[in-house]
Amino acid sequence: MDVYERGLISETPQSEEEMDVRKGPWTEEEDSMLKAYVNIHGEGRWNSVARLSGLKRTGKSCRLRWLNYLRPEVRRGNISLEEQLLILELHSRWGNRWSKIAQHLPGRTDNEIKNYWRTRVQKQAKQLKCDVNSKQFRDAMRYVWIPRLIERIRATSESPSGQPSSSSTTTYMNSGSNITTSQITYANTTGSVQVDPSLLPELSGTSSDSLDTQVSSVSDLTDCYNPQSASNNPNNLQNGSGLCAENLAGAWRRDGGIDFQATEEQSNGWLGGGDSLESVWNEENIWFLQQQLHDEV
DNA sequence: AAGAGACGCAACCGCTCACGC
């Protein structure tokens, strides 16, 4: 359908500036014009682009179209597990700094990441009946969702068929802060991101610009999180051989966090099975988390 | 089969920052 028919173009301009300014979806012809212009003259000077290329668009509109859609390096399609993990990690550190987060996901745009966060992550918060910025939800992300993603990334990388391996002895119980590259680069098996080697260790370091410095970082958690022992024997959680009992079971309870230790046992398989991100948040888990949240209030 | 509602995404809007004069 033509944009004119949909009323997306100002047909009654109020001033000279508004004359003929197009809005709404871009046509293939406009895309071609913008691509051709940028290929010749390069990026930047977006108002000039709008004027000189013959496009009846604002400079802002041209810039947005180029950055989010026309750039050759833009990757489109499903966001991989590794990318999801990075987004969660980076958001926990920087908050809604979408462009900053996007810098660490080659080919992804801030707009795409923002949309992912709104549609996927905020949806989960809504299902849990808690605010996406609440401590409860951040805890859920850090102590359940992120470790679960790491587990699944590992499983995918270790099994050519994509099935989780049952013989792995690798542990996340690193000293310091290297949950990182060697684990994250399994990415290759799913054809996705190369993670900056310096990135994740940085996350567990000093967080002067973190929005929330009172809660231990994700990497702190993964330092003492052992999915193998946890999934093989949930009782290990009680004696601290898997999760750090002091950090998780006790501390979370005391500071008002969620008791995921109990969650893990009672939901029976929190860390097992499931082949999508959403499976981490299946109905049973969400129900139980809600109980936990309400108990805390 | 059709309508309603939910969802995903592209695009716009308004604000802030950086830079040149």
Add this chain to the structure above:
DNA sequence: CGCGTGAGCGGTTGCGTCTCT
């Protein structure tokens, strides 16, 4: 130093598609 302009960023909106009833 103040002002104007351009660029960038985060929030919001609206449309097309999908799913459910």
